Amino acid sequence: MIVAMKRRMNTFISFLLEPLSYAFMQRGVIAAVLVGIVCAVVGTYVVLRGMAFFGDALAHTILPGIALGYLVSGGAREPLFWWALGTSIVAALGIGTISKNAEIKEDTAIGIIFAGMFALGIALISTVRSYAVDLSHFLFGDVLSVSTHSLWLILIFGGLVLLTVFAFYKEFTTLSFDPILATTLRLPVGVLNNLLLTLIAVTVAVSLQTVGVALMVAMLVTPAATAYMLTHRLSHMMLIAALFASLSGIIGLYLSFYLSIASGAAIVLTATVFFMCAFVWKKIRQK
Amino acid sequence: MGGETPPLQRTMYTHTHHETNQPVLDVSHLTVHYNGRVALEDITFHLHEGERIAVVGPNGAGKSTLFKVVAGVLQPNAGEVNIYGSRPRGHVCIGYIPQRNQVDWTFPVSVADVVMMGRSAKLGPFNWPHKKDWDFVNHALETVELRSLASRQISQLSGGQQQRMFIARALAQEAELMLMDEPLSGLDTPSQEGILNLLDRLKKENVTVMVATHDLEQAASHFDRILLLNHHLVAFGNPAEVLHTENLISAYGGRMRIEPAGIMLMDDCCDEEADEHVH
Numbered sequence: 016m017i018v019a020m021k022r023r024m025n026t027f028i029s030f031l032l033e034p035l036s037y038a039f040m041q042r043g044v045i046a047a048v049l050v051g052i053v054c055a056v057v058g059t060y061v062v063l064r065g066m067a068f069f070g071d072a073l074a075h076t077i078l079p080g081i082a083l084g085y086l087v088s089g090g091a092r093e094p095l096f097w098w099a100l101g102t103s104i105v106a107a108l109g110i111g112t113i114s115k116n117a118e119i120k121e122d123t124a125i126g127i128i129f130a131g132m133f134a135l136g137i138a139l140i141s142t143v144r145s146y147a148v149d150l151s152h153f154l155f156g157d158v159l160s161v162s163t164h165s166l167w168l169i170l171i172f173g174g175l176v177l178l179t180v181f182a183f184y185k186e187f188t189t190l191s192f193d194p195i196l197a198t199t200l201r202l203p204v205g206v207l208n209n210l211l212l213t214l215i216a217v218t219v220a221v222s223l224q225t226v227g228v229a230l231m232v233a234m235l236v237t238p239a240a241t242a243y244m245l246t247h248r249l250s251h252m253m254l255i256a257a258l259f260a261s262l263s264g265i266i267g268l269y270l271s272f273y274l275s276i277a278s279g280a281a282i283v284l285t286a287t288v289f290f291m292c293a294f295v296w297k298k299i300r301q302k
Numbered sequence: 303m304g305g306e307t308p309p310l311q312r313t314m315y316t317h318t319h320h321e322t323n324q325p326v327l328d329v330s331h332l333t334v335h336y337n338g339r340v341a342l343e344d345i346t347f348h349l350h351e352g353e354r355i356a357v358v359g360p361n362g363a364g365k366s367t368l369f370k371v372v373a374g375v376l377q378p379n380a381g382e383v384n385i386y387g388s389r390p391r392g393h394v395c396i397g398y399i400p401q402r403n404q405v406d407w408t409f410p411v412s413v414a415d416v417v418m419m420g421r422s423a424k425l426g427p428f429n430w431p432h433k434k435d436w437d438f439v440n441h442a443l444e445t446v447e448l449r450s451l452a453s454r455q456i457s458q459l460s461g462g463q464q465q466r467m468f469i470a471r472a473l474a475q476e477a478e479l480m481l482m483d484e485p486l487s488g489l490d491t492p493s494q495e496g497i498l499n500l501l502d503r504l505k506k507e508n509v510t511v512m513v514a515t516h517d518l519e520q521a522a523s524h525f526d527r528i529l530l531l532n533h534h535l536v537a538f539g540n541p542a543e544v545l546h547t548e549n550l551i552s553a554y555g556g557r558m559r560i561e562p563a564g565i566m567l568m569d570d571c572c573d574e575e576a577d578e579h580v581h
Contacts, residue, residue, distance in 0.1 A: 183427070185422050188415075188419070192411060192416070193400070193405070196398065198373070198374065199374065199375065199397070200420075200423035201423060202423060248410055248411070248415075249411055
C-alpha cells in the first residue's frame, strides 16, 4: 500500500519535472509567470477603469509596427520587441488623444483605428511567403520560443512597469476612483493618465511573445476580474490577480506540453476557468 | 487611538498663498457654456469665511456646473472665479463632494482608503501615508462618526454614511471651502439630520460650505444665505429676502405651484443635470 502510494507520488513528481528538463520549457514558464504578474497588476486598473476595449484595441493596433520590424529585419525575432514597444506607446498615446477630441463616440473612434491598423499589419505580413506561420505567432503568441535575451527584456521592462505602479499607486487609485477629486487636489491628471496609458502599452509589448496580440486582452482583464470577485481591497486585488495569472501561466504551459495545445490559448483558457470558478463561488456565497 | 488627535485647524501648505483679506470665494460676471448651451450667465457673488450657503434652483439650472467651475474642474468662458484672491487651479483647499449616483460604489476600497485619498496631494509623489496622515484620517472619521466602519467596503454603507464619508475625505483634505452636490437628496430624515448637524460643526471650524439642495424649507432653516439659480443668478441673500413668490416663479416658472400649505416644487432631483456631466 505504502509502496503503491510512493510509486504514484514518484509518477506525479516526474509528471511535474519532466517538462522542466527542457530549457525552452523553463524559459517559457518564467516568461509566462513574469508576464502574468505584470499584466495582472496593470490589468487591475484596466478593469476598474473599464478600459478592456482600449487594451484589446491597443494590442491589435501594434500589428503593423511588428510587421514592419519583421520585414525590415528580414524575419529575425529579436528586434521585434523594440518595434512592438515603440508602436505600442505611440498607439496608446495616439488613441488617448484622438478619443478625447473625436467628433464621434470614443469607442467608435477606437474601433475604426484598431481595425484599420490591424488590417494594415496583416497586409504587410502577407507579402512574405511564410506568412501563415509567422502571423499566427504574432496573433496567438509563442512562449515556448522565448530566448534568454527576450526573458531579460521582459524582466527589465516588466520590472519598470511594476515599480512605476508602486511609485504612483495612490495617484493612480485616486484618479481611477474620482477624477474630480484628483483635479481638485491638483494632481497632474493629464500626465498621470498618459503615464497609465504608457504602462499599458509597455505591458502589451512585454506580453507579445507569450499570448500574442489577439489574446492579450485576456491577460489584462481575466486575472484582474477574477480577483475582483474575491476581494474588496485594491492592493489585495493586485496580489490575487498576480497569483491567478502566474498559476494560469504555469498550468497553461503544462497543458500545452502534455496535450499539445497552443501555449497562448492554453494559458488564456486556464485563466478563464479560474474566472468562472471565482464567479460561481461568489454567486453561491451571495445566496 | 493613542496620543493626541490633530487639531482640525488647517495649517498652511505649499499650495497657492491665501490673501486673508480677500473673500473665500469671489465670483464675478461668470459665464459658462456647456455642450453649446449657456449653463451659467453673468453670475456675480462672493462668500464670507464660515458661511453656509444653500444653492437652489430647478433641474439643469447650472448648480453642478457652478460647483465644477468654482472647484477649478471646468474653465469659464467669461468672467472669473477667485478663491482667497487667486484662481481655483492652484488651490487644494476646495473639497468637492459628488452626487452619490456619480460614484462607482463597487470600487475595491475601504472607507478609510477613500478618506486617505483626500491626503494624496499633501503626501506628495512617492510618499506613502505617515502616522500623521492616519491621525488625520482617523480624526476625520471620528468627526463624522464613521470610525467603527473604517474598514468596510464603501458599497456596504448607507446613503447617509456614504455622504459622511465624503465629508470626512474633505476634512482629511483640509478643505476650507466645501462644495456638496445634492448631499441630502435620497436620504431619510434621520440621515439628513445627521448631515445638517455636521454642517453646524463645520461652521464652528470656520469651513465655508455651499450645498446644492432641492428642499427650500431646509435651505431656509439651516443656511445663512440662499443662492437662487436658474442659469443666471435670480437672487442671493438671507432666506427671507430670497424665498418670496416673485423670485421663485422667476427661477422655477411653470415647475412650481403655490398652495395654501406652502410652495410645492414639481421636481425632486437633478439627475438631468447630473447626466450632463458624466464623462
